[in-house]
Amino acid sequence: MSAVDTAIPTPKKSPLDVVIAPRTENEELISGSEAIAHAVRLANVDVITAYPIRPYDTVMQYVSKMIADGDFDCEFIVAESEHSQFEIVKHASAVGARVFAGSSGVGWFYAFEALAVTAGLRLPMVAMVGNRALDDPGAFGVEHNDALAVRDLGWMLCWVSTAQEALDTALIAYRVAEDPRIFLPCAISCDGAFLTHSQSIVKVPSQAMVDSFLPRYDRGDKRLHPDNPITIAPQVNEDWLMEMRRQSDEAARRASDVLIEAYRDFNAKFGRGGEPFIERYMMDDAEVALVGMGTMAMPVKVAVRKMREQGKKVGFVRVRWFRPFPTRELQDALADVHAVGVIDRDFSFGSAFFSGVLANELRSALYPAKKKNQPKILSFIAGLGGREVSTGNVMKMTKTVFDAANGVGTDAQDTYWIGARE
Amino acid sequence: MQEAKEQASARDFTSPQVLEPWTGIKKVAHEEYYTSGHRTCQGCESAQMMRLLAKAAGPRTIVVGATGCMYVANTTYYSTPWVLPWMHTQLGSAGSAATGTAAGLRALMRKGKMDKEPINVIAVCGDGGGADMGLSAISAALQHTQYNLLVMLYDNESYANTDIQISGSSPYGVNTSFSPPGKLHRIMHKHWKKNTAPMLAVGHPDCRYVATVVASNAVDTLNKVRRALSIGGPTFLHSLNPCPKGWDYDPKYSQQIGELAVETGIWPLYEIEDRKLKMYGKSQHIASGVVKRKPVSEYLLRQGRFAHFTQEDIARVQARTDEMWEKWFLPGVIALSGA
Ligand SMILES: Cc1ncc(C[n+]2csc(CCOP(=O)(O)OP(=O)(O)O)c2C)c(N)n1
Ligand code: SF4
Numbered sequence: 026m027s028a029v030d031t032a033i034p035t036p037k038k039s040p041l042d043v044v045i046a047p048r049t050e051n052e053e054l055i056s057g058s059e060a061i062a063h064a065v066r067l068a069n070v071d072v073i074t075a076y077p078i079r080p081y082d083t084v085m086q087y088v089s090k091m092i093a094d095g096d097f098d099c100e101f102i103v104a105e106s107e108h109s110q111f112e113i114v115k116h117a118s119a120v121g122a123r124v125f126a127g128s129s130g131v132g133w134f135y136a137f138e139a140l141a142v143t144a145g146l147r148l149p150m151v152a153m154v155g156n157r158a159l160d161d162p163g164a165f166g167v168e169h170n171d172a173l174a175v176r177d178l179g180w181m182l183c184w185v186s187t188a189q190e191a192l193d194t195a196l197i198a199y200r201v202a203e204d205p206r207i208f209l210p211c212a213i214s215c216d217g218a219f220l221t222h223s224q225s226i227v228k229v230p231s232q233a234m235v236d237s238f239l240p241r242y243d244r245g246d247k248r249l250h251p252d253n254p255i256t257i258a259p260q261v262n263e264d265w266l267m268e269m270r271r272q273s274d275e276a277a278r279r280a281s282d283v284l285i286e287a288y289r290d291f292n293a294k295f296g297r298g299g300e301p302f303i304e305r306y307m308m309d310d311a312e313v314a315l316v317g318m319g320t321m322a323m324p325v326k327v328a329v330r331k332m333r334e335q336g337k338k339v340g341f342v343r344v345r346w347f348r349p350f351p352t353r354e355l356q357d358a359l360a361d362v363h364a365v366g367v368i369d370r371d372f373s374f375g376s377a378f379f380s381g382v383l384a385n386e387l388r389s390a391l392y393p394a395k396k397k398n399q400p401k402i403l404s405f406i407a408g409l410g411g412r413e414v415s416t417g418n419v420m421k422m423t424k425t426v427f428d429a430a431n432g433v434g435t436d437a438q439d440t441y442w443i444g445a446r447e
Numbered sequence: 448m449q450e451a452k453e454q455a456s457a458r459d460f461t462s463p464q465v466l467e468p469w470t471g472i473k474k475v476a477h478e479e480y481y482t483s484g485h486r487t488c489q490g491c492e493s494a495q496m497m498r499l500l501a502k503a504a505g506p507r508t509i510v511v512g513a514t515g516c517m518y519v520a521n522t523t524y525y526s527t528p529w530v531l532p533w534m535h536t537q538l539g540s541a542g543s544a545a546t547g548t549a550a551g552l553r554a555l556m557r558k559g560k561m562d563k564e565p566i567n568v569i570a571v572c573g574d575g576g577g578a579d580m581g582l583s584a585i586s587a588a589l590q591h592t593q594y595n596l597l598v599m600l601y602d603n604e605s606y607a608n609t610d611i612q613i614s615g616s617s618p619y620g621v622n623t624s625f626s627p628p629g630k631l632h633r634i635m636h637k638h639w640k641k642n643t644a645p646m647l648a649v650g651h652p653d654c655r656y657v658a659t660v661v662a663s664n665a666v667d668t669l670n671k672v673r674r675a676l677s678i679g680g681p682t683f684l685h686s687l688n689p690c691p692k693g694w695d696y697d698p699k700y701s702q703q704i705g706e707l708a709v710e711t712g713i714w715p716l717y718e719i720e721d722r723k724l725k726m727y728g729k730s731q732h733i734a735s736g737v738v739k740r741k742p743v744s745e746y747l748l749r750q751g752r753f754a755h756f757t758q759e760d761i762a763r764v765q766a767r768t769d770e771m772w773e774k775w776f777l778p779g780v781i782a783l784s785g786a
């Protein structure tokens with residue numbers, strides 16, 4: 026745990042804390058998609074909507090089989106489009122149902138109108154995004170631009186890097202999204218193929234453990250019901266919209282502390298979970314750092330270990346939550362490095378310095394840091410469409426970052442495309 | 448209200464509410480669930496349709512409404528006319544909103560997370576939202592036989608709220624802000640009105656109830672709503688709603704114009720229950736030959752939206768209307784004819 030963590034006030038004890046269920050967990054060899062399906066079952070979700078698109082849709086194959094086998098009871102609706110898929114769960118959430126949906130690439134974009142209003146109406150929902158390129162041109166592989174598109178709307182947004190983290194984060198996501206202080210939707214991004222379809226050993230917790238961590242979803246006086254005949258989403262125009270946007274902003278600000286609370290409780294009950302917003306890998310005495318999200322961690326960690334063996338002081342920071350953006354944590358983690366290389370599996374054509382989305386976001390997070398020597402920030406665009414990022418690629422990027430740290434041969438604001446044919 | 452709730456909870460929540468027909472105007476309930484506060488135009492028949500819909504459904508009901516006049520002009524913050532719980536849904540989402548609401552209630556009741564009781568779920572959409580953009584979502588909703596829900600399409604024959612533009616449900620030749628008569632083209636809108644209710648009835652064999660209504664026929668409308676909510680499964684009602692602003696006539700004639708639509712044969716009234724078609728009201732009299740259809744000119748010439756029509760245009764509408772009743776396989780309903 027970092028220094029910044031201690032600054033957060035300890036939450037009041039919730040009645041849930043009193044009972045700690047025995048840690049009974051089953052180890053299973055499962056993919057990221059199947060891990061999320063288990064989380065959805067354990068969260069006792071009420072309404073799920075599906076629509077086929079690779080690679081996210083494997084989660085729905087697992088969910089539908091669980092329902093067919095009687096392992097899990099919920100309304101499972103195969104919608105006729107992603108727009109309907111997300112509208113259906115939006116309305117189910119309004120009457121108080123816990124809901125789950127998901128999509129990938131252009132499917133996520135087909136649902137975009139529904140995604141925007143779900144956040145605007147403060148309706149909690151957990152969605153899985155199996156990250157995929159926005160084809161055309163046709164591509165099944167991972168890019169992060171699909172999920173990133175909701176970054177300004179009030180969605181909480183995270184990237185997980187292992188199947189275990191996918192399961193755990195889905196449980197945490199329900200707890201935070203449905204917390205009455207928050208009431209915001211949450212998207213869990215899983216890199217297509219590298220996580221959705223790759224198996225690893227996962228600890229699947231018991232129902233009792235999950236029940237002790239995850240309270241029921243209660244909309245209180247915001248539930249749409251004949252006993253509570255409210256009008257939801259009236260026409261407000263300029264008279265009220267600004268105040269409502271402000272309320273969403275406040276909820277998004279509160280999300281950080283509520284997430285920290287949830288991780289603290291998760292760590293206590295499950296014995297894992299780690300630091301909420303970022304993972305620090307070999308950062309202790311690092312002179313330069315690489316930053317990335319999702320399964321980019323796999324080649325980067327291997328490369329960092331190899332470079333450490335060669336005596337190079339490089340570390341890696343994996344951004345777990347993109348919304349809320351871990352500004353404080355990144356300022357803290359990168360306080361002592363001379364240069365940062367941000368590896369984006371996305372693009373932002375025409376943006377500042379033509380950098381990736383994460384790089385641009387990180388630049389603005391570090392800009393006001395109270396520090397004389399700002400680290401130099403380089404942007405690397407890599408692995409688009411699912412192209413492999415090798416440890417060799419990572420080492421080359423790291424060399425460029427060291428060069429920048431030493432003031433050699435590079436403009437600190439440069440953006441580099443990695444592994445693209447000239 | 449409490450009594451109604453107790454009666455309701457005695458029944459299985461998976462069955463619909465039993466709403467007996469009201470056998471005449473004096474039997475109609477006094478309570479209103481759509482009251483003052485709306486800001487629709489004077490003489491707006493769509494708003495009148497909302498009032499009838501809410502009255503017929505009663506207090507144990509949730510209404511979701513798609514974007515359009517019945518949202519924008521209807522639910523201004525702090526002055527909503529809805530006494531029932533009401534929620535907005537996106538323009539093309541009436542079918543999905545009804546499905547999601549019904550699915551949420553059902554899951555919560557089955558899992559013991561909510562008191563068990565049959566609750567009416569109604570989604571309302573305009574012709575633009577329902578017959579154009581949201582058609583696929585309504586089609587999907589009509590396949591979800593496990594949910595009791597009603598989709599009510601209020602048809603004012605244009606995208607009214609955005610200042611009257613043609614939709615797939617607009618009549619031939621109509622003057623709207625996207626189909627203005629001009630020097631070169633007197634008629635900009637050359638499509639025939641989409642035949643939405645029969646398309647949905649025929650295309651969805653599990654949908655047990657589809658009917659057309661008009662607000663000027665109030666008691667019939669109330670009872671069609673009650674039937675649609677009582678029969679079980681997903682159902683669909685299509686109402687024709689004269690719109691003084693878009694159709695360009697004095698608001699005091701709204702009901703007359705609705706009646707004329709029926710009397711000229713342009714808007715047939717029928718219900719299709721368990722795949723059996725039954726004409727009713729004046730349409731039944733027309734179908735059985737007891738009453739002759741009035742000429743369509745009596746309807747068209749009352750409305751400014753057809754003011755640019757020549758005799759030739761009127762004759763064309765008359766000929767197509769005659770064809771509906773004289774050549775169609777099911778007169779007035781299904782646009783197929785035998786070989
Ligand atoms: C996705 C989307 N596209 C366009 C609009 C703009 N819009 C708002 S109301 C409306 C008219 C809807 O027409 P209809 O469904 O017939 O209802 P009416 O206004 O006639 O009552 C339109 C096009 C919107 N709200 N959402
Ligand atoms: S424009 Fe037409 S539908 Fe809209 S409120 Fe006015 S009369 Fe009613």
Ligand SMILES: [Mg+2]
Nearest residue numbers: 573574605607
């Ligand atoms: Mg309309």
